[in-house]
Amino acid sequence: MEQTKNKYVGQAIIKKDAKALLSGKPAYTDDFVPENALVVKLMRSPHAYAKIKKIDTSKAMLVPGVEIVVTYKDVPKKRFTLAGQTFPEPSPYDRLILDEYVRFVGDPVAIVAGKNEACCQKAMKLIKVEYEVLEPILDFKQSLDNTILIHQEDSFVGHDGQGTDQMRNLCASSEEIEGDVEGVLAQCDYLVEESYHIKAVSQAMMEPFTAYTYMDVYGRMVVQSATQIPFHVRRIVSHALDVPKSKIRVIKPRIGGGFGAKQTAVCEVYPAIVTYLTTKPAHLTFTREECFTNGSPRHEMEVKIRLGADKNGKFKAVDLYTLSNTGAYGEHGPTTVGLTGTKSLSMYYGLEAHRFAYDVVYTNRLSSGAYRGYGATQGIFALESAVNELAHKMKIDPIKLREMNMVHEGDKFTHYYGESATSCALDKCVERVKEMIEWDKKYPCYEVAPNKVRAVGMAMAMQGSGISGVDVGSVALKLNDDGFYTLMVGCSDMGTGCDTILAQMAADCLGCDMENIVVFGVDTDQSPYDSGSYASSTTYVTGMAVVKCCEMMMKKIQKAASGILELPMEELAFDGERVFAISDETKGITLPDLVTKLQAGTGEILYAQSSHTSPVSPPPFMAGAAEVEVDLETGKVTPIDYVACVDCGTVINANLARVQTEGGLVQGIGMSLFEDILYTDKGYLMTNNFMQYKIPTRIDMGKVRVDFVETYEKSGPFGAKSIGEVVINTPAPAIADAVYNATGLRFRSMPITAEKVFMALQEK
Amino acid sequence: MKITVTLNGKRIEAEITPDMMLLDFVRSQGMKSVKRGCDTGNCGLCTLWLDDKPVLSCSTLAARANGKKVTTLEGVQEEAKEFSDFLAGEGADQCGFCSPGFIMAVLALKKENPNPTAEEMKEYLAGNLCRCTGYQSQYRALCKYFGIQEV
Numbered sequence: 001m002e003q004t005k006n007k008y009v010g011q012a013i014i015k016k017d018a019k020a021l022l023s024g025k026p027a028y029t030d031d032f033v034p035e036n037a038l039v040v041k042l043m044r045s046p047h048a049y050a051k052i053k054k055i056d057t058s059k060a061m062l063v064p065g066v067e068i069v070v071t072y073k074d075v076p077k078k079r080f081t082l083a084g085q086t087f088p089e090p091s092p093y094d095r096l097i098l099d100e101y102v103r104f105v106g107d108p109v110a111i112v113a114g115k116n117e118a119c120c121q122k123a124m125k126l127i128k129v130e131y132e133v134l135e136p137i138l139d140f141k142q143s144l145d146n147t148i149l150i151h152q153e154d155s156f157v158g159h160d161g162q163g164t165d166q167m168r169n170l171c172a173s174s175e176e177i178e179g180d181v182e183g184v185l186a187q188c189d190y191l192v193e194e195s196y197h198i199k200a201v202s203q204a205m206m207e208p209f210t211a212y213t214y215m216d217v218y219g220r221m222v223v224q225s226a227t228q229i230p231f232h233v234r235r236i237v238s239h240a241l242d243v244p245k246s247k248i249r250v251i252k253p254r255i256g257g258g259f260g261a262k263q264t265a266v267c268e269v270y271p272a273i274v275t276y277l278t279t280k281p282a283h284l285t286f287t288r289e290e291c292f293t294n295g296s297p298r299h300e301m302e303v304k305i306r307l308g309a310d311k312n313g314k315f316k317a318v319d320l321y322t323l324s325n326t327g328a329y330g331e332h333g334p335t336t337v338g339l340t341g342t343k344s345l346s347m348y349y350g351l352e353a354h355r356f357a358y359d360v361v362y363t364n365r366l367s368s369g370a371y372r373g374y375g376a377t378q379g380i381f382a383l384e385s386a387v388n389e390l391a392h393k394m395k396i397d398p399i400k401l402r403e404m405n406m407v408h409e410g411d412k413f414t415h416y417y418g419e420s421a422t423s424c425a426l427d428k429c430v431e432r433v434k435e436m437i438e439w440d441k442k443y444p445c446y447e448v449a450p451n452k453v454r455a456v457g458m459a460m461a462m463q464g465s466g467i468s469g470v471d472v473g474s475v476a477l478k479l480n481d482d483g484f485y486t487l488m489v490g491c492s493d494m495g496t497g498c499d500t501i502l503a504q505m506a507a508d509c510l511g512c513d514m515e516n517i518v519v520f521g522v523d524t525d526q527s528p529y530d531s532g533s534y535a536s537s538t539t540y541v542t543g544m545a546v547v548k549c550c551e552m553m554m555k556k557i558q559k560a561a562s563g564i565l566e567l568p569m570e571e572l573a574f575d576g577e578r579v580f581a582i583s584d585e586t587k588g589i590t591l592p593d594l595v596t597k598l599q600a601g602t603g604e605i606l607y608a609q610s611s612h613t614s615p616v617s618p619p620p621f622m623a624g625a626a627e628v629e630v631d632l633e634t635g636k637v638t639p640i641d642y643v644a645c646v647d648c649g650t651v652i653n654a655n656l657a658r659v660q661t662e663g664g665l666v667q668g669i670g671m672s673l674f675e676d677i678l679y680t681d682k683g684y685l686m687t688n689n690f691m692q693y694k695i696p697t698r699i700d701m702g703k704v705r706v707d708f709v710e711t712y713e714k715s716g717p718f719g720a721k722s723i724g725e726v727v728i729n730t731p732a733p734a735i736a737d738a739v740y741n742a743t744g745l746r747f748r749s750m751p752i753t754a755e756k757v758f759m760a761l762q763e764k
Numbered sequence: 765m766k767i768t769v770t771l772n773g774k775r776i777e778a779e780i781t782p783d784m785m786l787l788d789f790v791r792s793q794g795m796k797s798v799k800r801g802c803d804t805g806n807c808g809l810c811t812l813w814l815d816d817k818p819v820l821s822c823s824t825l826a827a828r829a830n831g832k833k834v835t836t837l838e839g840v841q842e843e844a845k846e847f848s849d850f851l852a853g854e855g856a857d858q859c860g861f862c863s864p865g866f867i868m869a870v871l872a873l874k875k876e877n878p879n880p881t882a883e884e885m886k887e888y889l890a891g892n893l894c895r896c897t898g899y900q901s902q903y904r905a906l907c908k909y910f911g912i913q914e915v
Contacts, residue, residue, distance in 0.1 A: 018852035021860025023844070024797020024837035028861065031796040204895050206801045206809060206861040256799075256861030257895055288802040495859025495896050655855030659901045663858070666898030690806035690893070697890045698899040703915075706900075 008504035008514055009718045012655040015500045016519060017254065017493075027254035029210045029226045033283045037212055038067050038113040040271045040284035041120040043127055044294070045102035045109050048136035048364040048683030049150075052100050052109065052129060059126040060112065065119035068278055069127065070111040072098040075273060079155050080239035082296075083331035083369065084229030084263045086470050086531050092164050092171060092330040093157035097240055097269050102131075103150060103328035104364050105684045106293035113274040113282055136364035138683050140300060140325035143169045143361035150328065150362035162334040171326045172334035172360040176341075176415075179353025184317040188308030192390045195304040196382035197749035198732070199677040200297040200325070201670075203371050204695050207256020208291050209267040213274070214281035220247050221275060226255045228262045228492045229532035230522045240269040241276050252522040258494040259667070260370035263534040264296040264331050292688040296369030299336050299360075300325040300677075303382035313394055315348055315405045320383065322358040324375075329367035333360045336370065339464075340379030346413040346619070347383075347426070347462050348405045356415060364683055370534060372664065373728045376463055377671075384459040384733035385748065388740070397443065398737065399434055402460060403427070409711075417468060419616050423711035423721065425647040426460060426621040432707055433458060436643035437625040444741035451632040454640060457737030458625040461729035464617035465713075465722035466537030473542030474528035474611035475502070477553045481599065483577075483591030485510065485553075489521040490530025491542045496724060497656040498538045502546050504652060505717055509550030511576020528609055536620070536722030539652060541612055543717035549610035556606050561589055564597055618713045620721045622646040624665065624730030627702075630742040635758030637739055639669055639702035644730065646706070649713035649721035657723050661706045664727025670696045671728075672735040673751050767830040771795070772839025780826050786812070786819075789826035790836055797837040797864035801893070808892035811865035811872075812836045818872040837864040843871060850905035858896035866892045870906065882912050 020027055057069040079093035098108055110127055112120045137143045137150065151166045158164030163173030185191065211225035221243075227233050230250040238245040255262065267284050274282035286294065306319040322340040326333035341356030371377075387405075391398035407413065409424040434440070437456055445455035466473075478486040487506050493499040499519040507514045521527050530542060554574055561579035562569040565587065573582050580588025589597075598605060627641040642665055651657045674694040678686045687693040712719035736747050745760045768777050771793055780789060787810045790798050800822055801809035810822040813835040837844060844867050851857055851867075866889070873880060873888045880888065885906055894902065907914045 012853075012855065014852045015855065015857060017860070018857045019848075021857050022848035022851055022863050022867070023841055024864040024867075026796040028799075206807065206859065206893065206895050207799070208801070255859060257859040259895070288804070288807075495857075495861075497855065497858070653855070655853075655901070659855045659858060659897055662898035662900040663896045664898070666900075667895070689804045690802050691804050695893060695895060696898075697893060698903070699886050699890045701899060704898055704900045 006508045009508050009652055010650065010654065013500060013504055013514065013653055015497045016503060017499065021254065028207060028256055029212065029224055029253055030285055032224065032253065033212045034214060034281045037281035037283040038115065038274060039117050039120055040111060040113045040274055040282050041117065041124060042108040042270060043110040043112060043124045045105060045107045047102060047131055047133050048105050048138060049134040050102050050131040051134060053132050054130035055110065056128040057110065060123035063119050063123040063126065065115040066123045067113045067280065068274060069123065070098065070273060070277065072096065072100050076242040077155060078242050079157055080236060081331055082236060082265045084232035084265060084532055087235060088159065090159055090162055090334045091332060092159060094151050094329050097273050104366050106366060107328060111270050111274060136683055138364055140323065140361055140363045143363050144359055150364065169362045170359060171330040171362055172337065173358065175357035177355045181317050181319050181353040181355045184353040185306055185308045185319065188316050189311040190309045190390060190394055192307045192386045192393065194386060194389065194748060195302055196385055197302050198298065198300065198378040198381055199750060200300040200368055201371065201675045201677065202292055202295060202297045202693060203259040203261035205257030205259055205261055208286045208288060209295065210285040211268045211271055212281060212283035213271040215275060215279050220249055221272060222249045222251065223268055223272060224251045224253065225268050226262055227252055227265065228258045228494055228534055230492065230524050231490065231529055232532055233265050233268055234524045236265040237268055237272050241272060250524045252492050255492065255494040259372045260374065260534065261296050262494065263370040263532065266296050288690065289688045292693060293366060293685050296331060296367065298371035299368040299375065301340065301378040303340055303378055305382050305386045307386045307390055309390060313396060313401050313404050315351055317351055317353040318345055319355045320345065324358060324360040325363055325365060325368065326360050327363055327365040327367040331367055331369045336375035339375030342416055343376035343462055344379035344383040346416040347407055347460055348414060349407040349411045351414050354414060366685065372667065372725050374725065377729050380461050380729045381732040385736055388457065388733065388737040389746065398458060399430060399439065402430060406460065422618055422715065423649055423713040424621055425709040425711045428709040429621055429623040429645040429647055430460065432645040432709060433623040433625045433643055436705060436707065437627060437641065439625065442627065448629065452629055453632060453742040454627060454629045455738045455742035456625055456627050457734045457741055458623065459730040459733035460623050461726050462619040462621050463536055463722065463726035464619055465540035465716065466614055466617055467535045468614055468617040471531045471535060471537045471541045472611055472613050473530050473537065473545040474609065475542065475545045475549050476528045476607065476609040477549050479553065479595060479606040481595055483595055484516040484518060486518045486520055488527050489519060489542065490527040491538045492522055492533040494533060496660065497653060498533065501539055501652050501656065502543060505543055505546045506550055509547055510554065528611065536725045539720050540716050540722050541614055543720060545610050545612040547717045548612060549608050552608040552610055553606065556608055557594065560598060560603050560606060561594055563603055564594065565589060614715060616715055618715060618721050620646065620648040620723055620726045622726055622730060624734050626731065626734040626738045628735060628738045628742065630739060630757065632761065634754055635761055636754040637673055637752055637757060639673065641703045642669065642731065643705045645709055646723065646727065647709050647711050648723040649711050649716050650719035651708055651710060652718065652720050657708065658706050660723050661727045662704050665704050665731055666696050666701045668728045668731030669701055671750055672732045674700065676751050676753065765827065767827060769829045770833045772835060782827060784826040785822055786824040786826045786829055787821035790821060790834060795836040795838050799861055799865065801862065808869060809862050809865040811868045811892065813868065813872065818869055837868055840871060847909045850908045851902065854901040854905045856897055856901035856905050862892065862894045866894065880910060882915065885910060
């Protein structure tokens with residue numbers, strides 16, 4: 001694809017669904033629930049670890065309105081995973097819909113379904129459970145080779161190549177070494193050796209987890225769900241119920257945000273088993289509390305780093321080890337952790353040696369999953385903090401240190417599947433951010449009042465664009481009456497605007513108005529297969545499927561016209577509206593006339609389908625810089641200004657790329673300063689609502705400013721890479737360094753709350 | 765118990781249970797724009813007007829609406845259009861789940877204080893959470909709507 005002027009790509013096009021969403025039209029899962037659907041509620045474990053010795057549901061069943069109470073005795077005994085990933089799944093099969101063992105506070109004990117919530121609540125109180133309470137593992141540093149085993153069941157299935165060992169509480173493990181790490185580190189003039197901790201922060205999308213299920217006229221189960229992964233949900237529900245996939249259909253309406261949370265089938269299997277057992281429609285929406293206590297948050301990780309440099313600041317070697325806490329179940333456990341190394345080390349070029357190793361352990365905490373950034377956030381917090389610490393140790397400007405070491409276009413990445421930086425403007429992003437924040441004027445800090453100091457800090461970030469060789473994006477195009485197209489997609493627009501972005505691309509490829517592109521998705525019975533919307537894949541992978549599919553469609557249009565015009569295809573051209581003879585433009589046929597003729601039986605109805613998998617995953621890059629104000633009397637850290645510059649290749653939609661960036665940055669600011677995960681010593685999650693778990697409001701986040709440096713990624717549609725995830729990675733290390741520059745205090749765990757700063761200032 | 769409510773200009777009588785929340789009541793009457801985002805009155809998604817004043821319908825008993833006027837986004841489509849267009853123009857709708865409650869709060873602010881300062885505007889709307897946008901695009905739309913100079 002060459003760079004030509006586009007009518008839609010690159011513009012700030014309004015989202016196709018904006019009008020419906022902004023006028024409050026029914027659009028989401030809960031807006032369509034059948035009136036007769038059974039209300040489904042989950043009775044949850046009060047213990048972090050216990051065996052159900054006895055469970056008596058007889059009294060609960062007597063409550064008027066209660067339809068069914070399901071316990072572990074009633075569910076299939078074949079284990080599965082809820083992680084939405086391409087088959088064969090890397091995450092271990094360690095789940096049952098309900099299990100004899102409960103492995104964290106909130107793990108479901110029974111499913112109750114009835115005609116309304118009140119009867120379900122009453123029934124749950126009448127279920128008598130006798131537990132054998134077991135000693136839990138709550139500290140993930142104590143888990144590996146502990147005598148307590150989280151998964152001792154024989155039916156546990158670990159998958160090859162992940163390093164899974166249930167008898168060691170090990171969900172996954174690996175080690176990769178290049179060069180003589182110890183030898184090179186020993187010769188370094190400077191060494192930073194520290195460990196960094198990120199907690200299991202929550203996506204907190206505004207729409208809770210929700211799904212409803214019913215049987216259709218063919219006796220198949222329909223699952224309507226707020227999901228990023230409709231095709232994976234089909235497989236997961238089929239595994240959970242132990243029924244063929246042909247018996248299941250998954251429909252995704254509009255989704256009220258996902259950020260990775262809905263890349264795990266968190267709630268679908270519960271209404272599904274109710275419908276399976278009763279044949280009645282069933283509906284489950286998690287309360288906000290359940291979203292916190294039984295969701296699928298970021299993996300808590302401790303990243304240990306040894307970073308060595310020579311006397312000039314040139315990085316020589318890095319040793320990076322990650323301990324990841326997958327919680328009670330292994331969803332995304334084996335895969336998130338890999339990004340802590342691949343997406344951090346690869347920002348730096350010319351290392352003589354490096355080691356990247358990890359262990360992912362089970363604990364009796366809530367099960368973790370996918371959250372925007374997917375391990376890269378944790379790894380980048382650690383490595384970027386270490387780089388900042390090295391700069392301070394060497395007394396040089398952290399930007400200068402990065403300029404000496406960062407990856408440039410054309411360089412082979414340090415640790416990135418053997419790939420090279422085919423498009424990379426990381427250097428320009430850093431330069432731009434330096435200007436935007438007025439770094440040279442403000443670094444490291446300045447006083448604004450006797451006890452108030454403002455300071456700046458910065459960090460870089462990268463991510464991927466889809467999973468190379470794994471993610472599949474497919475689209476189909478139908479040419480309809482009057483010459484409008486239906487673009488059928490299998491990826492999930494979760495508010496990101498991918499339906500619009502893909503339509504922009506299609507309209508530019510086909511040379512038509514965007515009005516002429518109708519987007520349809522997602523229904524697993526009708527949409528072409530797509531891995532789903534995760535791993536920053538949609539624009540890059542599915543976008544390329546759109547480009548390919550449009551080329552096929554245009555050829556088909558020309559071929560059909562050639563039959564009707566009785567002219568050879570090579571002598572025809574198509575301008576989006578009309579097919580005509582190149583030698584004599586008056587000889588031709590308009591698209592609507594062509595379709596009319598085809599629909600009158602003079603040819604074949606036109607339909608094209610294409611899929612795309614990329615052998616590479618070209619990273620988007622960015623730099624971010626924070627200015628914060630620290631109150632030295634109270635310890636409060638106030639974000640003043642956050643600036644960011646992103647290289648996402650070609651910007652497909654100027655508005656949506658900007659909003660993605662701003663949104664990701666503010667989630668990152670939330671993780672850095674406010675969002676805390678606190679448990680009681682018995683493993684009960686205390687931060688389980690928006691009063692305790694404080695996400696940023698519009699008065700907390702300061703100013704956020706975003707700019708772009710465009711590159712052209714040849715392997716991407718119109719030169720595009722991804723944007724969705726990279727944007728969350730810079731705030732934590734940038735803010736931590738700004739706080740250091742203001743106070744001299746180094747925080748290696750998030751969030752940096754006023755209490756922590758205050759206490760540390762007292763000790764100083 | 766029976767209540768009489770003027771819902772979006774239409775007088776209706778309905779049988780409710782005493783513990784029914786206004787949020788569930790208006791949704792049962794087909795007003796699906798009103799969303800539930802939390803259990804603790806923190807998110808603002810369920811904002812609607814009770815006698816023209818914004819309230820959180822998740823923590824207001826439906827019984828309290830007896831004899832009163834209840835207005836949801838469905839009832840103010842014309843009035844909402846100008847601001848909604850600004851939001852759409854900024855790409856600030858994103859997932860859209862928080863939009864109806866947010867728009868109801870913005871229109872209420874416009875009635876109460878047609879020319880707020882940027883600070884007053886942010887304070888008034890601080891109870892309306894959004895996780896997608898980081899608020900910046902909403903801020904740009906608000907500035908256009910209220911005629912405030914962006915800073």
